[in-house]
Amino acid sequence: MTLLEGKKYNIITFGCQMNEHDSETISGMLREKGCIEVPTKEESDITIINTCSIRENADKRFFGTLGQLKKLKKKNPDYVACVCGCMMQQEHVTDAIKKKYPWVDIIFGTHNIDRFPALLENVYSEKQKVLEILDDREDIVEGLPSKRLYRHKAFVNIMYGCNNFCTYCIVPYTRGREKSRRPEDIADEVRRLVADDVKEVTLLGQNVNSYSGVRADGSSCDFADLIYILNDIEGLERIRFMTSHPKDLSDKLIQAYVDCNKLCNYIHLPVQAGSSRVLKRMNRKYSREQYLELVRKLREAVPEITISTDIIVGFPGETEEDFEETLSLVKEVHYDSAFTFLYSVRKGTPAAEYEDQIPEDIKHERFNRLVDIINEGSAAKNAQYVGRVEKVLVEGLSKKNENTLTGRTEGFKLVDFPGDKSLIGTMVDVEITEGKTFSLAGRIR
Ligand code: 5AD
Numbered sequence: 001m002t003l004l005e006g007k008k009y010n011i012i013t014f015g016c017q018m019n020e021h022d023s024e025t026i027s028g029m030l031r032e033k034g035c036i037e038v039p040t041k042e043e044s045d046i047t048i049i050n051t052c053s054i055r056e057n058a059d060k061r062f063f064g065t066l067g068q069l070k071k072l073k074k075k076n077p078d079y080v081a082c083v084c085g086c087m088m089q090q091e092h093v094t095d096a097i098k099k100k101y102p103w104v105d106i107i108f109g110t111h112n113i114d115r116f117p118a119l120l121e122n123v124y125s126e127k128q129k130v131l132e133i134l135d136d137r138e139d140i141v142e143g144l145p146s147k148r149l150y151r152h153k154a155f156v157n158i159m160y161g162c163n164n165f166c167t168y169c170i171v172p173y174t175r176g177r178e179k180s181r182r183p184e185d186i187a188d189e190v191r192r193l194v195a196d197d198v199k200e201v202t203l204l205g206q207n208v209n210s211y212s213g214v215r216a217d218g219s220s221c222d223f224a225d226l227i228y229i230l231n232d233i234e235g236l237e238r239i240r241f242m243t244s245h246p247k248d249l250s251d252k253l254i255q256a257y258v259d260c261n262k263l264c265n266y267i268h269l270p271v272q273a274g275s276s277r278v279l280k281r282m283n284r285k286y287s288r289e290q291y292l293e294l295v296r297k298l299r300e301a302v303p304e305i306t307i308s309t310d311i312i313v314g315f316p317g318e319t320e321e322d323f324e325e326t327l328s329l330v331k332e333v334h335y336d337s338a339f340t341f342l343y344s345v346r347k348g349t350p351a352a353e354y355e356d357q358i359p360e361d362i363k364h365e366r367f368n369r370l371v372d373i374i375n376e377g378s379a380a381k382n383a384q385y386v387g388r389v390e391k392v393l394v395e396g397l398s399k400k401n402e403n404t405l406t407g408r409t410e411g412f413k414l415v416d417f418p419g420d421k422s423l424i425g426t427m428v429d430v431e432i433t434e435g436k437t438f439s440l441a442g443r444i445r
């Protein structure tokens with residue numbers, strides 16, 4: 001019997017898939033210790049908030065949620081409040097927590113989540129608060145358990161950290177330098193997942209294209225090599241990855257799309273801006289023309305490929321002409337979907353110091369114009385799917401309707417269709433009957 005046996009926990013996760021996957025690991029470790037996951041923080045003995053620092057609204061939402069834990073703490077003297085994730089890698093944040101939220105019990109960072117159960121046991125046995133943050137670390141901890149969010153699809157980290165230092169981005173400061181896992185460790189993990197009913201894996205890294213693994217025999221393994229290795233795993237149906245950096249996307253990877261039947265014909269390829277001048281100031285290391293050439297090559301090799309992107313509006317110094325170049329690039333590429341963000345000042349990044357910050361009203365006005373064009377484009381793309389038959393991995397029941405199933409096409413489009421829940425986890429052929437702005441509807445063939 002451990003100190004943690006029977007304790008109820010609830011994890012609140014902000015941010016990207018990387019954070020969601022870290023929460024799966026935290027959950028897996030707590031389950032191994034005999035803890036029980038509960039659906040709300042109000043029912044829990046232990047609440048963990050896994051934070052994101054990518055934009056200012058993530059910070060605000062975190063402090064709002066953190067404030068709510070105080071009354072749980074008051075009600076239950078044994079209640080433990082924990083905070084972790086990207087925000088904790090910034091000293092001004094941990095200082096603020098210590099000052100304004102002194103009742104928080106555990107603060108830990110992105111590099112030592114493996115230590116969390118030990119920290120928690122310590123809090124129970126010693127009744128003392130802990131703060132444990134590492135600036136970075138060289139090694140990778142293998143073999144941590146994971147409690148998956150989805151039964152049939154799984155996230156698999158292939159690398160950690162980022163070396164790119166885009167001038168707007170906080171990630172290199174919160175996630176440290178790039179480190180790649182060994183290909184054998186990744187393949188073993190995927191095999192174990194497949195044996196546990198997983199059909200689809202999403203390989204995670206800030207820039208998977210710069211994956212640089214070392215095999216047990218000492219030879220090197222790049223990202224395309226890794227795809228070929230995973231493609232041979234029996235029982236695995238689909239491979240996806242997040243996120244690609246255009247500067248490192250190789251011809252070899254484009255060829256892997258052609259050769260590897262399990263690699264989904266889909267790519268998330270953040271462009272960030274359509275003006276080469278802005279891209280240079282963002283330190284993205286490619287021009288508008290190079291990006292467009294990459295898209296051309298991808299579509300030439302894989303005509304069916306669907307493409308999504310990330311775009312930042314209102315980066316310091318962005319002129320109306322620069323912004324119009326973003327609009328024209330969006331029209332030229334004709335994305336399947338795009339995530340759009342208002343530029344958000346991140347303390348400690350170079351762009352935070354740029355003097356030519358864009359006023360909020362101009363940012364919003366540009367943002368709205370961009371979103372209109374993107375939504376129009378997505379609706380037009382989705383309308384083209386009507387009448388096509390798509391292979392869909394059935395992921396679960398639709399939240400809105402119990403008799404409706406939901407899943408994704410190979411191109412990552414969400415599809416709703418009537419069907420029985422016994423089909424969850426299988427691949428079905430779905431004829432598309434309707435294309436909406438953000439999803440498709442269909443019927444099983
Ligand atoms: N402001 C706005 N958007 C940002 N992103 C990263 N940093 C910032 C920032 N400071 C966006 C980028 C990235 C996505 C995950 O978040 O578009 O691709």
Ligand code: SF4
Nearest residue numbers: 162164165166169171
């Ligand atoms: Fe941030 Fe750029 Fe690294 Fe992506 S590649 S995590 S945008 S610094």
